[in-house]
Amino acid sequence: MKQIFKMPTQMKITGRTSTMTHAFITSIIPHIEPTEKQVKRSLEILHISPHNITCAYCGDATTEWDHLRPLVKDRKPTGFISEIHNLVPSCGKCNQSKGNKYWRDWIESKAKLSPKSRNIDNLDELTEHLEKYEKWGEAHFIDFEKIVNPVLWEQHWKNRQRLFDLMEESQKLATEIKKLIGSKFA
Ligand SMILES: [Zn+2]
Numbered sequence: 001m002k003q004i005f006k007m008p009t010q011m012k013i014t015g016r017t018s019t020m021t022h023a024f025i026t027s028i029i030p031h032i033e034p035t036e037k038q039v040k041r042s043l044e045i046l047h048i049s050p051h052n053i054t055c056a057y058c059g060d061a062t063t064e065w066d067h068l069r070p071l072v073k074d075r076k077p078t079g080f081i082s083e084i085h086n087l088v089p090s091c092g093k094c095n096q097s098k099g100n101k102y103w104r105d106w107i108e109s110k111a112k113l114s115p116k117s118r119n120i121d122n123l124d125e126l127t128e129h130l131e132k133y134e135k136w137g138e139a140h141f142i143d144f145e146k147i148v149n150p151v152l153w154e155q156h157w158k159n160r161q162r163l164f165d166l167m168e169e170s171q172k173l174a175t176e177i178k179k180l181i182g183s184k185f186a
Helices: 013-026 036-046 092-098 103-107 123-135 150-185
Strands: 064-067 087-090
Touching: 013 150, 036 087, 036 123, 064 092, 087 092, 092 103, 103 123
Parallel strands: none
Antiparallel strands: 064 087
């Protein structure tokens, strides 16, 4: 009977730091909505039918559009933004497996759930379409520090650090409280 039971995952206050870093970055970068023409063209380049949108990396059903070039590197923005030239249809598996990696480094890697480790048979073909996509139009690459006043820029990252420090402090206290409560069940 024990195998049908599954304990819910116990969340830690400090367990969401990469999501938070992502939020500090996506909350400041431009999101540019594509035109209908651009969406149509993007699917043409990727050889994907508008009636059956498949993942540009593996061919499975699409659940979201993923950043071809990552937005985050070493906990800082890369300079790329959310716009059609930097987004391709993706399945959840690929999006999760790819994380903050550049698509080219990841697609041929043995990362868990990568198209290579899932033995996708037309991987060469998909890679070729993605290469064409990368050359299509011009993806913006922005030097944020040049645009934003350095005081504001530094304050933004200091805020993240303050939040992380508070999360860590809160987790320590939570562990202590949990121990006290847990001693009742020992
Ligand atoms: Zn996929």
